[in-house]
Amino acid sequence: MADKKRIYLCLAHMSEAGLEQKYIKEAFDTNWVVPLGPNVNGFEKDLEEFVNENQNENEKLAKRVVALSSGTAAVHLALINCGVKAGDEVCVQSFTFCASSHPITYLGATPVFIDSEKDTWNMDPELLEEAIKDRIAKTGKKPKAIVPVALYGVPYNVDRIMEIANRYDIPVVEDAAEGFGSRWKGQVLGTFGKYGVLSFNGNKMITTSGGGALVTNNEDEWREIMMYATQYRESYPYYQHEKIGFNYRMSNICAGIGRGQMTVVNEHIAHHKKVQALYEQLLADVKGVSVHKQPVSSFKFQDSGVEVPVYDSNYWLCTITLDENVKIKGQENAYKTIVTGAVGGAAGVIHAASSAVTDCQPNDNVEALRVYMDAAGIEARPLWKPMHKQPCYKDAPAYLNGVSEAMFKVGMCLPAGPYVSEDDVKYIVDTIKSAIL
Ligand SMILES: *Cc1c(COP(=O)(O)O)cnc(C)c1O
DSSP: OTTSOOBOSSOOOOOTTOHHHHHHHHHHHTTOOSSSSHHHHHHHHHHHHHHHOOSSGGGOOOOEEEEESOHHHHHHHHHHHTTOOTTOEEEEESSSOGGGTHHHHHTTOEEEEEOBOTTTSSBOHHHHHHHHHHHHHHHSSOOSEEEOBOGGGOOOOHHHHHHHHHHHTOOBEEEOSSOTTOEETTEETTSSSSEEEEEOOTTSSSOSSSOEEEEESSHHHHHHHHHHHBTTBOSSSSOOBSSOOOBOBOOHHHHHHHHHHHTTHHHHHHHHHHHHHHHHHHHTTSTTEEEOOOOOOEEEOTTTOOEEESEEOOOSSEEEEEOTTOOBTTGGGTTHHHHHHHTTSOTTOOSOTTOGGGTSOOOHHHHHHHHHHHHTTBOOBOOOOOGGGSGGGTTSOEEOOSHHHHHHHHEEEEOOSTTOOHHHHHHHHHHHHHHBO
């Protein structure tokens, strides 16, 4: 074990051919070391080709993509273009990373958190509709946008969410940051709503070191997003600004990495799916441990007769849940060390009354398993803590069914990146088995 390499959750992985470095070198050689240039344009073209490809040949899309400095920036600009302003409300999935909801507050608007459905862990359409009706009744105003999230890559129920959004005429901003290349009925996530958010942070499906993109529906929206991303600078010989913009455009260096990464994105996705399948197989008979899987059903294109899965997750991260009755080695010490550290190393001080971690945290056995795996050189992590349980959102309205909180308490993310080999998965599963008492 001592000589075993550490297995990380999801590490960036460059193309074998080293194309990322070739594109970066080109940027230096041609002096395009700025937040625009040939790599940015090339990366956007690659992204457009990727998101517009539909598994039904006859349904090719014509989306336009803007490359940005982060996925968070993409959420921010999408909300601006949905007309979100101070005092407005936006319905957003509670079970997510904070980048889905924080930009709502940047605009002085209020997130309205929507809990998850059991099977996908994503925005529950029924709660969404309940929330829309209730917000209209309580505030006299419709929420300005709806932000569903493809958690760990698994698609949300696109049909139901789009149907509700269309019925109430509320724009959808799809947060596909974790679901890059995941599909719903053969079509790539991020292409159903008014806007689609992509992220290329270091640990995502592909990386530009840090970066993101916004998928837009047409030339006009594309142009407007581009204006906002470049300080809303008008075309005069001097600097003329009609609106407040942002410095959110992707750098030409980062885009060079992105162009190289786009040559291996399909391999990456295939690898993530293979790792997921192996976890499912090897953990199938481990009592008390369940692998989170997408719903299985298929869909047939009427014209071509081609059949595809309804849900097609990229399985960005593999996630498991641990039955609360399962006993894990070292469970009696769970949280002791962490809480000690958190209160400044005062040994033995646990469950300090003011400590936020005690109010809603993964079960002791989950924390014990994380610590056990860490000692075995495996990085595992709790699921995202639901936003409605975060202190910074304690006053935000939330429409709840208990699913996200319950999953947060029993769930865990396992390593899944391109560096995770078949042997690694076997080792991880063996480690989990040996941790169980
Ligand atoms: C990663 C991520 C984002 C975007 O994050 P950036 O780090 O700003 O690129 C947005 N939403 C979700 C759910 C994410 O996981």
